[in-house]
Amino acid sequence: MKNFAADWAAARRVRRVFATFTALAAAAFAATPAHAVPAFARQTGQDCIACHVGGFGPQLTPFGRAFKLGGYTLSNGKKHLPVSAMLVSSYTHTTNDNTAPPAGFHQNDNLTALQQASIFLAGRITDHLGMMGQATYSDPGSQNLAWDNTDLRYARNYQFGSTSGVFGVSVNNNPTVSDVWNTVPAWQFGFMQTPFGGGYGPASPMISSLGQQVIGTTAYTLVDNHWYVEGGLYHAISNWWANQLHATGDAVDGYNPYWRVNYENYVGNSNYEVGLIGMNTKVEDGTTSGSNNTFKDIGLDASYQYINGGTSSVTVNGLYMHERQNYTAAYLANGNASNANDTLNFFNVNTAYWYQNTYGATIQFFGSTGSSDPMLATANGWAGTDPQTSGVVWELDWNPFGKSWVDPEKNLRLGLQYTTYNKYGGSSNGASGNNSLFVYLWTAI
Numbered sequence: 001m002k003n004f005a006a007d008w009a010a011a012r013r014v015r016r017v018f019a020t021f022t023a024l025a026a027a028a029f030a031a032t033p034a035h036a037v038p039a040f041a042r043q044t045g046q047d048c049i050a051c052h053v054g055g056f057g058p059q060l061t062p063f064g065r066a067f068k069l070g071g072y073t074l075s076n077g078k079k080h081l082p083v084s085a086m087l088v089s090s091y092t093h094t095t096n097d098n099t100a101p102p103a104g105f106h107q108n109d110n111l112t113a114l115q116q117a118s119i120f121l122a123g124r125i126t127d128h129l130g131m132m133g134q135a136t137y138s139d140p141g142s143q144n145l146a147w148d149n150t151d152l153r154y155a156r157n158y159q160f161g162s163t164s165g166v167f168g169v170s171v172n173n174n175p176t177v178s179d180v181w182n183t184v185p186a187w188q189f190g191f192m193q194t195p196f197g198g199g200y201g202p203a204s205p206m207i208s209s210l211g212q213q214v215i216g217t218t219a220y221t222l223v224d225n226h227w228y229v230e231g232g233l234y235h236a237i238s239n240w241w242a243n244q245l246h247a248t249g250d251a252v253d254g255y256n257p258y259w260r261v262n263y264e265n266y267v268g269n270s271n272y273e274v275g276l277i278g279m280n281t282k283v284e285d286g287t288t289s290g291s292n293n294t295f296k297d298i299g300l301d302a303s304y305q306y307i308n309g310g311t312s313s314v315t316v317n318g319l320y321m322h323e324r325q326n327y328t329a330a331y332l333a334n335g336n337a338s339n340a341n342d343t344l345n346f347f348n349v350n351t352a353y354w355y356q357n358t359y360g361a362t363i364q365f366f367g368s369t370g371s372s373d374p375m376l377a378t379a380n381g382w383a384g385t386d387p388q389t390s391g392v393v394w395e396l397d398w399n400p401f402g403k404s405w406v407d408p409e410k411n412l413r414l415g416l417q418y419t420t421y422n423k424y425g426g427s428s429n430g431a432s433g434n435n436s437l438f439v440y441l442w443t444a445i
């Protein structure tokens with residue numbers, strides 16, 4: 001017998017999502033123009049599509065990668081205000097209700113008027129020095145204006161005989177944030193995610209979890225537009241600064257090395273890249289002074305991009321990370337882990353297509369595998385006893401602005417994202433309960 005009640009509930013949910021999407025769009029167009037533009041577009045005098053696929057970040061074009069590698073210093077020579085802002089509103093529906101939603105939110109169907117608000121200080125400081133600094137308010141989340149991705153860099157070109165390149169130094173607060181290919185943890189898809197969903201699973205590599213907890217310096221060079229090498233060290237920020245900047249996380253100890261090497265090439269309208277990335281991190285085990293757990297990450301990434309003028313673009317990005325985790329005897333004795341040594345593997349592969357830098361579609365496959373560790377799962381609040389998770393993200397985007405300097409104060413993305421899970425926390429039973437429908441409005445001024 002046909003389940004009319006279920007069909008009616010599904011139809012009401014579709015109408016509610018459509019109404020929410022329409023309301024978000026209407027709010028964007030009804031807003032009074034702020035007569036301000038994203039700082040880098042104003043600095044260079046270029047349309048947003050010069051640097052970003054689809055006219056909206058963070059995915060970069062070859063011009064955008066060159067601009068970042070050059071230290072954010074390219075300028076049209078005119079005075080500009082190096083300040084921008086970003087606002088995100090969203091709606092989320094999950095298959096299963098959230099039994100313990102954040103304060104002020106519902107168990108399901110959450111319309112978040114202000115999911116995220118950021119302010120940026122970004123632009124050229126001198127001929128060879130520039131920065132991109134961000135502070136963010138998130139709700140649900142810290143509900144504080146907290147330190148976010150920040151990258152201060154010095155860069156200059158060089159020539160030795162027939163060899164030419166760019167050399168730079170980056171001071172930043174998130175390993176991989178200095179990278180210019182959208183494959184690494186700081187910049188990989190999804191660029192916007194629901195705060196109520198299951199994410200990529202209960203566990204993630206340490207290299208993905210250090211943002212805003214550390215400060216580091218890396219040096220990099222791109223040789224003959226082909227070979228890229230970067231290396232540096234990261235150290236935890238002090239407790240005083242962590243309190244001032246509302247930064248929380250693992251207690252990273254000592255100096256932790258980060259490295260990156262890859263090869264890129266350009267063929268006609270296409271460019272591609274393949275590389276390696278790695279980091280070793282020491283984290284205080286919380287039991288004995290000077291006693292550290294260690295995490296060794298190494299990854300393989302690749303990217304392909306085709307840009308046919310302003311008509312079509314295709315981007316394929318992939319990342320595979322392998323992590324070896326070593327826990328101290330004291331950490332084990334206190335019941336925080338079952339195994340002295342664990343492993344974690346993570347992959348993310350996504351393909352995006354954009355038409356006229358306006359209409360976009362992306363599909364992403366993601367997953368993680370690793371050691372079964374019941375005590376570690378309990379200590380970290382995992383769902384299940386191991387990190388095995390897999391799923392697919394489907395996203396449709398509309399970017400109406402960013403393609404012309406005639407009306408530069410508007411930049412907007414409307415996104416419709418659906419995430420499905422085949423397995424979550426080591427089990428396929430109930431995994432689909434984490435499925436989520438996410439509608440968002442992301443605007444920058």
